[in-house]
Amino acid sequence: MPAQAAGPSAAQRERFTVSTDVLRVTFDTEGGTVVRTEFLRHKADDKQSPFVLLDQSPERVYVAQTGLVGGDFPTHKTIMTAVPGDRALKDGASELVVSFESPVQGGVKLVKTYTLPRGSYAIPVKHEVVNTGAAAVAPQLYLQLVRDGNALPGESSFYSTFTGPAAYTEAQKFQKVDFKDIEKGKATFEKTASNGYVAMVQHYFASAWILPDGRPRELFMQKVDANLYSAGMITPLASVAPGATGTVDARFFAGPQVETMLEQIAPGLDLVKDYGWLTILAKPLYWLLDKLHGFLGNWGWSIMGLVLIIKIAFYWLQAKGYQSMAKMKAINPKVMALRERYKENPQQMQQEMMRIYKEEKVNPLGGCLPIMVQIPVFIALYWVLLSSVEMRHAPWILWIRDLAAPDPFFILPVIMTLSTLLQTALNPVPPDPMQAKMMWFMPLIFSVMFFFFPAGLVLYWITNNILSIAQQWLINVRMGVPPEFNLPKFSKFTK
Known part of the structure; x- marks a missing residue:
């Protein structure tokens, strides 16, 4: 466990800020700790100031610390001396170097050097352990992220995203751990490895400590104080x-979850952008969305283009479902007549209905199965849009200035609701009155959530609805079943 205290030091504690073209980092000479990170190319919710991830203030505790254990050695509580040097990346320079030196403690001096490259959120950090004593020493280095367990401001109650520590190893892959599991001593993750990283994850952004592959390390996640948790690694x-x-x-990363960037920094780091069990589908969807954006230059049009491509890919499968629904719609008058004729004899009614289905070669479930196959793809696309930081503050057209925020005038949710009801009206009426009620009530209930969803998600759903309506209309016409709207008879629903 990392030490929490250190011997006295003559150095005076101070804080100072350095900046590159993408980062503004505040250091504390107590331990040479990173106590604040600001992303200059990503704005805060007010769209004025840079987004702040790490912070040590009355409202937030989220810092990156390192130090030595295994003796009376310098820790993250040791007051270090900042080596004089540039505090801003100069024009034409490729990197900015910030160094700290500890006083000699336990016969050891720790020199910590951060190298901030131009255009990068990944910072190489070199730890040099200088033995000034008369005997050999074998300390261990710890690297940890310490964060409070507070919920993020502005979190939606209509959809959830993960906030908390995570670890990655080649053996166990990506492992998320809830703060409450750490609190209860039930955190499950791989404890020893020779590869991987530890991270703190939240919606759109993450931080991580990364050690080189092949270096042994112990991973830990623990509660260090009231509502304060650490995740880190110890390496000898x-x-x-x-x-x-x-x-x-080592390397310290603090930045946005841009998937293509994360893939270049370390193996598995892209998994902090968590798609869960649908990763195998979500990653190629994101890749295609990113390629479309490279061509179209607008994330809103890219979303619509991606949905169009998916609809084309599933056209023949979905056509089978709509053909089955068209057949059901054609025989629906016969089915309704049977229900009226045999309403006092349910068993006979079922037998007659099965006879009609067989004669007309109609499968009552034929319209559902093709749609069920597509559901995982559209759920994966939902997570892609919800998780992609590129949607944050990205405009589409006119009043939609942020695809990651709800429509300020609720125009898109209203269109989405109307398109869902139109699609429902084109479907055959279920023979069962209760099913007929649910066919109308469920879309209405479901649509309420979309008034609070990010505009990008609503746009994706509207596009899917409109394309589905067009395809269903076309298939009905081709099969000689003229499209008609089966409007609800609410007077019957109340009986």
């Missing part, structure tokens, strides 16, 4: 002889 150094220096290279 080889014995450092007197006068020698041992080095451990």
Whole structure:
């Protein structure tokens, strides 16, 4: 467990901020800790100031710390000295270097060097352990992210996203851990590995400590104080002889969950953008969405284009479903007549209905099965749109200035509701009165949630509805079943 205290130091504690073209980072000389990160290309919810991820303030505790254990060595509580140097990335420079030196403690001096590259959210961090004593030392280096368990401001109650620690190893892959499981001592994750990372994840953004593959490490997640949790790794150094220096290279990431960028930083880091069990479908959908954006230059039109491509890909499968529904609609008068004739004899009614289905070669479930096959694809697309930071503050047209926020005038949710009801009206009326009621009530109930959903998600659903209506209309006409609207008879519903 990382040490929580250190010996006295003559250095004076201070904070200072450095900046690159994409990052503004605030350091604390207590431990050379990262106490604030601001993303200059991503705005806060007010769309004025940069987005802040890590922060140490009365409202938030979220910091990145490192130090040594295994003796009376420098820790994240040791007051270090900042080496003089540039505090802003100069024009033409490729990187900005920030270094800290600890006082000698336990015969050891710790030198910590952050290298902030231009255009990058991944920061190499070199830890040099200088043995100034007369005996060999073998300390261990810990790297940890410490965060409070508070919910994020503005979280929606209509859809959930994960906030908390996570770990990745090649053996166990991506492992999320709830704060409440840490609280109860029930956190489940791989404890030892020679690869991977630990992270803190939230909607759209993440931070992580990454060690090189092949270096052994112990992973930990623990409660460190009231409503304060840490996730990190401990890695041993080889014995450092007197006068020698041992080095451990690591990387600290703090930035947006841009999938293509994360894939380039470390294996598995792209999984902090969590699609769950639908990852195998969601990743190619995101890839295609990203390619469409590269061509169209607008995320709203890209969403509509992706839905169109999916509809084309599933055209023949969905056509089978609509053909089956058209057949059901054609024989629906016969079915309704049977229900009226045999309403006092349910068993006979079922037998007669099955006879009609057989004679007309109609499968009552034929319209459902093709649609069921497509559901995982559209759920995966839902998660792609909900998880992609590219939608955040991205405009579409006119009044839609942020695809990740609800429609401010509720125009898209109203259109979505009307299109859902239109699609329902084109479907055959179920013989069962209760099913007929539910056929109308469920879309209305479901549509209420869309008034609070991000505009990008509603746009995707509207596009799918309109294309489905067009396809259903076309198939009905081709099969000689003129489209008609089966409007609800609410007077019957109340009986």
